[in-house]
Amino acid sequence: MSNSPLPPRITEVVSLIADGLTAKEIAKRLGISPTTIGNYVATAMAITGVHRSTALVAKALREGWIE
Numbered sequence: 001m002s003n004s005p006l007p008p009r010i011t012e013v014v015s016l017i018a019d020g021l022t023a024k025e026i027a028k029r030l031g032i033s034p035t036t037i038g039n040y041v042a043t044a045m046a047i048t049g050v051h052r053s054t055a056l057v058a059k060a061l062r063e064g065w066i067e
Contacts, residue, residue, distance in 0.1 A: 003063075003064070003065070004060070004063075004065035004066075005047055005048070005065075006044050006047060006048075006060075006065065009040070010040045010043060010044050011060070011065055011066065012030075013026055013030075013037060013040045013041065013044070014041075014044055014056060014057060014060045014065070014066055015060075015066040015067075016029070017041070017053055017056070017057055018057045018060070018061065018066055023037040023038060023041075041053055041056065044056055048060075
């Protein structure tokens with residue numbers, strides 16, 4: 001997770017999406033609301049300029065922000 005333009009918590013969420021977890025599963029794991037996960041994903045997509053969560057994960061992997 002290097003040189004990511006995303007805040008660390010949002011980068012963590014993107015990584016968990018890449019692992020195949022749903023928003024509900026991520027929220028439970030992190031102890032936050034699924035709505036917050038949705039907000040994090042929306043913020044990440046706005047920062048990166050993508051329009052789908054799959055594109056967000058692909059970009060994060062390609063850029064080396066997540067493994």
